[in-house]
Amino acid sequence: MTSGDATKIFFTALAALALVAARAAARALTTREAKKRVVIIGGGFAGMQAALDLRKTCEVTLIDKKRYFEYVPGTPAALAGAAPLSPASRGDSAKKREKTLTVPYSKALGKSVAFECAAGRDVRVMSAYVDVGGDRFEYDELILATGSHYPGVLKAECDGEAGEDRDARMREIAEAREDVTKGKSVVVIGGGVVGVEVAGELAARNAKMKSGARVILVHSGPRLLDTLPKFVSEYVSKTLVRFGVEVYVGQTYDRVGDSFVGRMNENVIEGDRVMMCVGAKPATEFLDRESVNFSEDDDDSPLNFPLDMIGRVRVDEATRQVIGYDNVYAVGDCACKLPDQMLASYAHWEAEYVSKRIMCDGDARALGKLGRYRLPPRLMAISLGPFAGVVVWGDRILCRGWCAAVFKALIQFWFIRFLPAPYSIMKRFPRMRVKPPASVILRKPLAN
Numbered sequence: 356m357t358s359g360d361a362t363k364i365f366f367t368a369l370a371a372l373a374l375v376a377a378r379a380a381a382r383a384l385t386t387r388e389a390k391k392r393v394v395i396i397g398g399g400f401a402g403m404q405a406a407l408d409l410r411k412t413c414e415v416t417l418i419d420k421k422r423y424f425e426y427v428p429g430t431p432a433a434l435a436g437a438a439p440l441s442p443a444s445r446g447d448s449a450k451k452r453e454k455t456l457t458v459p460y461s462k463a464l465g466k467s468v469a470f471e472c473a474a475g476r477d478v479r480v481m482s483a484y485v486d487v488g489g490d491r492f493e494y495d496e497l498i499l500a501t502g503s504h505y506p507g508v509l510k511a512e513c514d515g516e517a518g519e520d521r522d523a524r525m526r527e528i529a530e531a532r533e534d535v536t537k538g539k540s541v542v543v544i545g546g547g548v549v550g551v552e553v554a555g556e557l558a559a560r561n562a563k564m565k566s567g568a569r570v571i572l573v574h575s576g577p578r579l580l581d582t583l584p585k586f587v588s589e590y591v592s593k594t595l596v597r598f599g600v601e602v603y604v605g606q607t608y609d610r611v612g613d614s615f616v617g618r619m620n621e622n623v624i625e626g627d628r629v630m631m632c633v634g635a636k637p638a639t640e641f642l643d644r645e646s647v648n649f650s651e652d653d654d655d656s657p658l659n660f661p662l663d664m665i666g667r668v669r670v671d672e673a674t675r676q677v678i679g680y681d682n683v684y685a686v687g688d689c690a691c692k693l694p695d696q697m698l699a700s701y702a703h704w705e706a707e708y709v710s711k712r713i714m715c716d717g718d719a720r721a722l723g724k725l726g727r728y729r730l731p732p733r734l735m736a737i738s739l740g741p742f743a744g745v746v747v748w749g750d751r752i753l754c755r756g757w758c759a760a761v762f763k764a765l766i767q768f769w770f771i772r773f774l775p776a777p778y779s780i781m782k783r784f785p786r787m788r789v790k791p792p793a794s795v796i797l798r799k800p801l802a803n
C-alpha cells in the first residue's frame with residue numbers, strides 16, 4: 356500500500372465517523388425536541404411518583420417550595436422520638452432517625468429531572484407556562500400536586516426556614532417534642548388517623564421513658580377513625596386506653612385559658628399542651644385568581660381553575676384531568692375527592708395513572724387500553740406506638756399488633772425509596788369496601 360492509499364483510507368474513515376456522529380447528534384436532537392415538557396408543581400408522594408415515572412419519556416421539571424421530600428406519615432413517631440419497630444430515645448439516636456424522614460430532591464431525582472425551588476417566590480400558572488417569581492417554565496402537560504397545609508409541626512410548612520433546610524426541620528420536630536413532653540398533660544385534638552397515631556406514639560414514649568405528660572385524645576365525631584369500619588375504631592380505642600390514653604369522643608372542645616371545655620356538658624379537660632391534629636387545608640391558594648398577584652394589563656393572566664368550596668381542584672374522576680383543561684391534571688390531596696381518599700397511597704396511585712395517561716401521548720388505542728382511573732382498595736397502616744398498630748385493606752383488618760408495626764416499617768422503607776406500588780396491579784383487587792356513610796361525604800374539614 357502506498358502512502359497515498361493510506362491517506363485516502365484515513366480520510367474516508369474520518370468522513371464515515373463524522374457522518375455517524377452527525378446522524379447520532381441529529382437523532383438525539385429530534386428525540387429531545389419530540390419529548391413532551393411536563394411541569395409538576397409539588398413534590399410530595401404524588402408529585403415525586405409522577406416525576407420518577409415520566410423522567411425517561413418526557414422532559415420533566417419539578418417545582419416545590421421545599422428542598423426535600425418529607426415522609427409525612429412518619430412525623431407522629433418522630434415527634435415522640437421513635438420510629439416503627441424502634442422505641443423512643445433521646446439525643447443523637449432520635450436525631451439520626453428523624454433524618455431518615457426526609458430526602459433532598461437533588462438526591463431523589465438525580466439529573467434526569469430538573470428541580471426548581473420556589474421558596475419565597477410566587478408561583479402562577481399561565482396557559483402555556485408556570486411563572487416562578489418571573490422565571491418561566493413552559494409545559495405541554497401540567498400536574499398539580501401541592502397537597503395540603505397542616506397546622507403545627509406534623510408537616511413541614513413549605514415556605515419557611517424549615518422548608519429550605521432539612522436540619523432546621525429536624526430542630527423544629529425536636530423542639531416540639533421537648534415542649535410536648537415536658538408539660539403535665541397534652542390534649543391531642545382530633546381522632547382521625549393523625550390524632551390516633553400521635554396519641555399512641557406519645558403514650559408509648561411515656562411507657563418507655565417511665566415518665567411524661569398525661570395523654571388525652573378528644574374527638575368531635577361519634578367514634579375514633581369514623582371514616583373506617585366500627586370494628587377498627589373499637590380495636591384502636593381499646594388499644595389506646597390500654598396504653599394509658601384518655602379518650603373522649605362526641606364533643607367539640609374550646610380552649611378557655613389553659614383548659615378545654617366540652618360544649619355539650621361543659622366537661623372541662625385540663626391540658627397544658629395541645630397538639631392540633633385536625634385542620635388540613637388544600638395548598639391551592641396560588642391557584643385562586645382572587646389571591647394571585649397580577650394586573651389586567653399583563654400580557655398574560657393566570658388560569659382560572661375550578662376549585663370547590665374549600666379550595667380543592669375539581670377533577671374528572673375518570674381521567675384526573677382538571678375540569679375544563681385537557682392538559683392539566685390534579686393528583687393527591689390538592690384534588691377534590693372523598694376525605695377517606697386523602698392518603699399517601701391514593702396520591703401515589705393517582706400520579707401513576709396520570710403518568711401512564713401522559714405517556715399514551717394522545718394515542719386513542721393506548722388510552723383505550725389504559726381505561727378510566729379505577730380506585731384501588733384502601734391501604735392504610737396506622738401505628739399505635741413503635742410495636743403496635745393496625746393495617747386496613749379495603750374495609751378489613753389485614754393485620755394488627757406487632758405484625759402491623761412490621762408492615763408499617765416496611766411501607767416506610769418502600770415509600771421513602773420511591774419503589775413502585777403498581778397501580779396496574781392494585782386496581783385489579785376488588786375494592787372490598789362499603790359505601791362511605793353520608794356524614795363522611797358531606798363532612799367539611801374543621802377550620803384551623
Ligand SMILES: Cc1cc2nc3c(=O)[nH]c(=O)nc-3n(C[C@H](O)[C@H](O)[C@H](O)COP(=O)(O)OP(=O)(O)OC[C@H]3O[C@@H](n4cnc5c(N)ncnc54)[C@H](O)[C@@H]3O)c2cc1C
Nearest residue numbers: 397399400401419420428501502503513687688697698699
Ligand atoms: C401527620 C400526618 C400523618 C399522616 N399519616 C398517614 C399515614 O399513615 N398513611 C397515609 O396513607 N397517609 C397519611 N397522611 C396523609 C398523607 O401524608 C397525605 O395524603 C399525602 O402526603 C398526600 O400527598 P400529596 O403528594 O398529595 O401532598 P403532600 O405530601 O402534601 O406534598 C405536597 C408538596 O407540594 C409542595 N407545595 C405546596 N404548595 C406549593 C406551592 N405553592 N408551590 C410549590 N410547591 C408546593 C409541598 O412543599 C409538598 O412538598 C398523614 C398526614 C399527616 C399530616
